[in-house]
Amino acid sequence: MDIQQIFKNNQNWVQEKLSIDSNYFSNLSKGQSPDILYIGCSDSRVTAEELMGVSPGEAFVHRNIANMVPNTDLSAMSVIEYAVLHLKVNHVVICGHYYCGGVKAAMQSQDLGILNPWLRNIRDVYRTHRKELNDIQDEDQRYKRLVELNVQEQCINVIKTAAVQRAYRERGLKVHGWVFDINSGKLIDLKVEFNKIMENVMEIYHLD
Numbered sequence: 001m002d003i004q005q006i007f008k009n010n011q012n013w014v015q016e017k018l019s020i021d022s023n024y025f026s027n028l029s030k031g032q033s034p035d036i037l038y039i040g041c042s043d044s045r046v047t048a049e050e051l052m053g054v055s056p057g058e059a060f061v062h063r064n065i066a067n068m069v070p071n072t073d074l075s076a077m078s079v080i081e082y083a084v085l086h087l088k089v090n091h092v093v094i095c096g097h098y099y100c101g102g103v104k105a106a107m108q109s110q111d112l113g114i115l116n117p118w119l120r121n122i123r124d125v126y127r128t129h130r131k132e133l134n135d136i137q138d139e140d141q142r143y144k145r146l147v148e149l150n151v152q153e154q155c156i157n158v159i160k161t162a163a164v165q166r167a168y169r170e171r172g173l174k175v176h177g178w179v180f181d182i183n184s185g186k187l188i189d190l191k192v193e194f195n196k197i198m199e200n201v202m203e204i205y206h207l208d
C-alpha cells in the first residue's frame, strides 16, 4: 500500500465533507453523544461504521480479535464503563462475523504463543456449548454456530458488568448480538433473548 496515498485520500475526504457542510469538522470537534457502543472484530473486512451506515459521532467503537469481552480485560471494561456511564449509550452491540480467523484458530490445536490465552476465551465458549457444537456434523456449520454462540456469550459478559446492569434498570439499556456475514454483506440480528438471559444470569451476577 502507498502510505502517501492515504494522505491524499484524507485531503479529498476533507474537501468532500466541507463541500456538503462547511461546519462539518468544527461541529464534530464540539463533542460526541453516540447512542451505540459497537464491539466488533478487528478483521479488516468487517468495518464498524460502514456496515451499519452510521457517521462519525454516532457509534462508540471497540474492536479486538474475535469481538471478545473478557471479564478481566481492562481495555474492554474501560470502554464499556465509559460508553455506558459517561456517554450514556442506550445500546450495546456485540457484532461477530462468519469466517472469523480468531474463532477458527480456537477450533484448532496449534500453539499460537501469546494468542493462546486470548483464544482460550473462545475455547471456553466451545466447552460451554460442547454438546450442541459436537452434534453438528458439517464443519462449516459448526464453525458458524461457534461464531454465533461466541457473540451470545460475549453479550452475557457485557451484562455481568455493574455499569450495564445499572443502565438497564435506570434507562432500559439494551444489549444486542449480531453477526456480519462477509459472504453476503448482510447483518444478522441473532435476537439474543436479552430479558431471558438477564433473568437467568442475574441470580449469579446481580450487582446492586
Ligand code: CO
Pocket: 041, 042, 043, 065, 066, 067, 097, 099, 100, 101, 102, 103
Ligand atoms: Co474475526
